[in-house]
Amino acid sequence: MSEDILRHRYTDGRPNLRRFHQARWDEPIIFELSREGQRGILVPEVEPGIRERVGDVLGVLPEKMRRKKPPALPELAQPQVLRHYVRLSQENLGTDLNIDVGQGTCTMKYSPKINDQLARSPKVTELHPLQPEETVQGILEVMYRFEQILKEISGMDRFSLQPGAGSAAIYTNASIIRAYHRMRGEQDQRDEIITTIFSHPSNAACARTAGFKIITLYPDEDGYPDLEALKAVVSERTAGLMITNPEDTGIYNPRIAEFVRVVHDAGGLCAYDQANANGILGITRARDAGFDLCHFNLHKTFSTPHGCGGPGAGVVGATEELVRFLPVPLVEFDGQRYYLDYDRPDSIGKIRPFYGNVSVILKAYAWVMSLGAEGLRQVAEIAVLNNNYLLHKMLEIPGVSAPYARGKHRIEQVRYSWQGLTEETGVHSEQIGLRAADFGVHYWTSHHPWIVPEPCTLEPTESYTKDELDEYVAILAHVAEEARTDPEKVRTAPHNSTIHTIDHAPLDDPSRWAMTWRAYRRKVEGKGEA
Amino acid sequence: MRRRLGLIVNPVAGLGGRVGLKGSDGPEVQKRALELGAVPQAVDRAARAVERLRSVPDLEILTYPHEMGADAVRQIGLEPVVIGAVVPGHTTAADTRRAAQEMRDREVELLLFAGGDGTARDIYEAIGLDLPVLGIPAGVKIHSAVFATNPRNAGDLAALYLQGQVEGLREAEVMDIDEEAVRQGIVSARLAGYLKIPYRTNWVQSAKVAQSSEEASLASLAYDVVEKMKAGWFYILGPGTTVRAIADELGISKTLIGVDVVRIVDDPEATNGEGRRAEVVIADASEAQLLSLLQQVGTRQVQIVVTLIGGQGCLFGRGNQPISPRVLEQVGKENIIVVSTPEKLYSLGNQPLWVDTGDPTVDQMLCGYIQVVTGYHERAVRKVVC
Numbered sequence: 001m002s003e004d005i006l007r008h009r010y011t012d013g014r015p016n017l018r019r020f021h022q023a024r025w026d027e028p029i030i031f032e033l034s035r036e037g038q039r040g041i042l043v044p045e046v047e048p049g050i051r052e053r054v055g056d057v058l059g060v061l062p063e064k065m066r067r068k069k070p071p072a073l074p075e076l077a078q079p080q081v082l083r084h085y086v087r088l089s090q091e092n093l094g095t096d097l098n099i100d101v102g103q104g105t106c107t108m109k110y111s112p113k114i115n116d117q118l119a120r121s122p123k124v125t126e127l128h129p130l131q132p133e134e135t136v137q138g139i140l141e142v143m144y145r146f147e148q149i150l151k152e153i154s155g156m157d158r159f160s161l162q163p164g165a166g167s168a169a170i171y172t173n174a175s176i177i178r179a180y181h182r183m184r185g186e187q188d189q190r191d192e193i194i195t196t197i198f199s200h201p202s203n204a205a206c207a208r209t210a211g212f213k214i215i216t217l218y219p220d221e222d223g224y225p226d227l228e229a230l231k232a233v234v235s236e237r238t239a240g241l242m243i244t245n246p247e248d249t250g251i252y253n254p255r256i257a258e259f260v261r262v263v264h265d266a267g268g269l270c271a272y273d274q275a276n277a278n279g280i281l282g283i284t285r286a287r288d289a290g291f292d293l294c295h296f297n298l299h300k301t302f303s304t305p306h307g308c309g310g311p312g313a314g315v316v317g318a319t320e321e322l323v324r325f326l327p328v329p330l331v332e333f334d335g336q337r338y339y340l341d342y343d344r345p346d347s348i349g350k351i352r353p354f355y356g357n358v359s360v361i362l363k364a365y366a367w368v369m370s371l372g373a374e375g376l377r378q379v380a381e382i383a384v385l386n387n388n389y390l391l392h393k394m395l396e397i398p399g400v401s402a403p404y405a406r407g408k409h410r411i412e413q414v415r416y417s418w419q420g421l422t423e424e425t426g427v428h429s430e431q432i433g434l435r436a437a438d439f440g441v442h443y444w445t446s447h448h449p450w451i452v453p454e455p456c457t458l459e460p461t462e463s464y465t466k467d468e469l470d471e472y473v474a475i476l477a478h479v480a481e482e483a484r485t486d487p488e489k490v491r492t493a494p495h496n497s498t499i500h501t502i503d504h505a506p507l508d509d510p511s512r513w514a515m516t517w518r519a520y521r522r523k524v525e526g527k528g529e530a
Numbered sequence: 531m532r533r534r535l536g537l538i539v540n541p542v543a544g545l546g547g548r549v550g551l552k553g554s555d556g557p558e559v560q561k562r563a564l565e566l567g568a569v570p571q572a573v574d575r576a577a578r579a580v581e582r583l584r585s586v587p588d589l590e591i592l593t594y595p596h597e598m599g600a601d602a603v604r605q606i607g608l609e610p611v612v613i614g615a616v617v618p619g620h621t622t623a624a625d626t627r628r629a630a631q632e633m634r635d636r637e638v639e640l641l642l643f644a645g646g647d648g649t650a651r652d653i654y655e656a657i658g659l660d661l662p663v664l665g666i667p668a669g670v671k672i673h674s675a676v677f678a679t680n681p682r683n684a685g686d687l688a689a690l691y692l693q694g695q696v697e698g699l700r701e702a703e704v705m706d707i708d709e710e711a712v713r714q715g716i717v718s719a720r721l722a723g724y725l726k727i728p729y730r731t732n733w734v735q736s737a738k739v740a741q742s743s744e745e746a747s748l749a750s751l752a753y754d755v756v757e758k759m760k761a762g763w764f765y766i767l768g769p770g771t772t773v774r775a776i777a778d779e780l781g782i783s784k785t786l787i788g789v790d791v792v793r794i795v796d797d798p799e800a801t802n803g804e805g806r807r808a809e810v811v812i813a814d815a816s817e818a819q820l821l822s823l824l825q826q827v828g829t830r831q832v833q834i835v836v837t838l839i840g841g842q843g844c845l846f847g848r849g850n851q852p853i854s855p856r857v858l859e860q861v862g863k864e865n866i867i868v869v870s871t872p873e874k875l876y877s878l879g880n881q882p883l884w885v886d887t888g889d890p891t892v893d894q895m896l897c898g899y900i901q902v903v904t905g906y907h908e909r910a911v912r913k914v915v916c
Contacts, residue, residue, distance in 0.1 A: 208907065
């Protein structure tokens with residue numbers, strides 16, 4: 001056994017860098033594993049008595065709704081399926097495995113497993129959204145109570161739990177702003193939404209989707225959202241302000257109340273993107289800053305958890321004046337029973353079917369109830385403390401900077417820049433991230449296109465210990481040192497991870513991207529039906 | 531597959547910088563620089579870039595003799611294919627132009643050159659947009675957008691390009707600053723032309739995509755501007771590829787480095803533009819022609835469309851001089867439409883845009899905040915300083 005393997009991870013009580021090596025299975029796609037005739041379950045023949053009563057089940061289905069041939073599902077036995085997915089899971093750097101502070105803006109916190117167990121209970125999974133209200137009083141009560149909690153956290157008057165994602169919530173906000181101006185007869189005149197360049201880009205994108213023109217503010221010389229720029233562009237065309245605060249840089253806009261006032265004076269509404277509210281829970285409230293609308297991503301701040309494409313929930317809060325526009329239905333309580341209220345003529349309608357992702361709402365409710373009001377505030381305090389500790393440690397690495405609002409504290413995350421290191425060594429941020437994977441940690445740069453050069457966005461949340469933060473920084477410091485002494489090693493990383501690098505180009509190219517096996521066969525292999 | 535790279539070094543580039551001569555154009559200045567103790571740097575800088583190309587398999591480097599390229603390649607222990615002939619110690623701009631043409635004729639895939647704005651201008655005059663090029667910054671004046679940020683990055687980007695790992699090519703400005711004027715304390719930049727350079731938005735992305743995001747932004751912002759153009763109005767179109775995208779949308783051809791004037795006219799027969807079409811009134815207009823137009827048509831129905839010039843956030847005063855202070859004064863700030871792709875704005879960070887028209891009153895008028903069209907129904911607000 002090599003000396004390297006035998007070396008203990010601690011020397012004189014101090015940790016050494018982890019000697020990590022990820023599993024590499026070279027696992028085929030499940031469709032390629034399929035062999036005709038293999039099966040996981042043998043479904044028993046229908047008993048004669050039942051067959052006599054029911055008749056030919058297929059015959060009940062209208063002709064045009066029947067498939068002409070069976071679906072092309074892979075044919076595998078249970079143990080092969082299990083091994084396949086366990087292998088795939090070993091090729092991930094998921095949040096249960098790594099110090100997941102490198103996925104800034106995503107709020108990768110610990111999601112207690114017991115909450116998942118609750119949501120997986122048949123009491124939840126066996127519910128059907130079309131069941132009569134009197135048979136689903138329990139989950140309606142959870143939704144109603146959770147709404148009361150959200151009202152307290154934000155100061156808003158009512159919430160819709162319906163939107164299934166952050167962008168769905170932002171689209172809801174934009175739709176409500178549009179409905180408000182339409183009711184006042186100003187929808188043609190007020191067609192501009194103002195946002196900032198470091199707000200989450202969904203604010204611009206969803207408002208555009210809802211039909212608005214977008215005006216984007218850049219930071220002032222100090223790195224804060226530019227109030228004078230806002231004053232220069234508000235007008236009788238302003239429909240609203242849709243912004244994130246703190247922004248993706250972790251910078252909190254100290255003039256936020258003034259921003260809201262300027263837009264209100266011009267006749268616009270203000271929507272607060274609180275998708276990530278992890279640094280301000282129990283400290284600031286959207287209502288207190290004067291906002292008319294806000295939303296939270298339960299899969300970020302409320303631990304339900306984030307990742308793997310869902311399910312998510314983006315709950316939307318409104319002030320009394322705008323409650324009439326919230327999506328239908330709202331959950332009501334008449335003192336005796338809970339019910340769904342569809343009789344809302346001014347509602348913008350539905351953002352998605354039914355009432356929201358109830359399993360997500362249940363997990364968020366469980367998370368809040370286990371913490372209490374004091375606990376929620378502590379979450380924010382620890383998240384901010386962790387972040388500023390990490391900021392301090394990161395800035396000790398030569399070649400790292402935190403552009404904009406230099407020298408100031410940040411809230412819950414920081415968008416760093418490796419530009420100094422890149423200029424010195426030619427090693428780029430993405431290469432640093434790939435090398436960091438060799439030590440078992442995940443790392444993210446920024447949305448594209450990059451505004452901060454050579455970016456990396458870290459958000460430690462409340463879930464990591466000081467030792468873990470120290471380990472993460474030690475890994476990045478080590479990689480930065482390697483960039484100086486052995487840049488080729490960083491440039492060709494990862495060496496101990498699943499695969500080396502992948503070709504990103506097809507992800508941007510509609511003629512080559514393949515989200516399904518059928519699309520892959522058609523576009524990449526040139527086989528199969530269109 | 532054999533990959534063929536061309537390399538041209540302007541050995542005197544950068545000579546004037548450290549000895550305070552603001553440039554190195556012309557043999558007299560070069561001689562004076564050497565007398566003042568200037569040490570040639572271009573060969574070393576070129577060598578630093580070529581060093582990064584070692585990893586490219588089966589690479590053939592085509593270059594000119596001695597200090598015009600061969601020295602730099604041999605300095606790092608590689609052996610180039612040497613073509614042409616020069617008199618060592620006495621190379622000229624004509625040598626640069628001839629070398630560029632010969633390398634084009636020998637079908638190099640990419641031409642790497644070490645020099646400054648003057649060298650870029652020589653290469654542009656020799657080969658225009660025939661061939662992708664990339665500048666290794668080695669000169670005193672680096673105002674053109676055709677240079678990598680440092681020699682090493684030039685080498686890295688060239689290596690990626692030769693291995694088919696960049697997204698595509700873009701046309702970048704070649705700026706030409708009058709050195710003599712700078713020595714007198716006047717900065718006067720003109721847009722000399724465009725060269726085609728490799729383009730990447732991020733390091734590990736590779737291969738060509740159907741349409742880069744910047745191309746999509748260009749089409750989208752052009753559509754926005756054209757949609758708002760009014761029949762009977764005149765539009766003064768400034769230089770640059772961004773404004774050219776608007777001309778493309780209008781279906782007219784545009785002087786890339788000059789200022790053109792178009793007029794929108796009603797035309798029920800027009801197949802696009804909803805019953806309107808554009809006609810070119812003045813191509814490559816001078817200041818006098820613009821002023822005379824304003825005198826004829828008045829200023830009520832005239833707008834100016836410009837983009838940022840030179841990658842440093844300049845709005846007026848560099849590269850678009852025909853749109854002079856007097857023209858700007860008459861047309862007015864409210865009739866100026868500024869366009870830019872978001873990518874170009876991002877590269878400025880929170881650094882403000884600036885104007886330097888030569889007339890403090892007009893500069894003052896242009897200061898404050900201005901909306902920049904960045905896409906269809908999308909604008910950015912940027913501060914303008916003078």
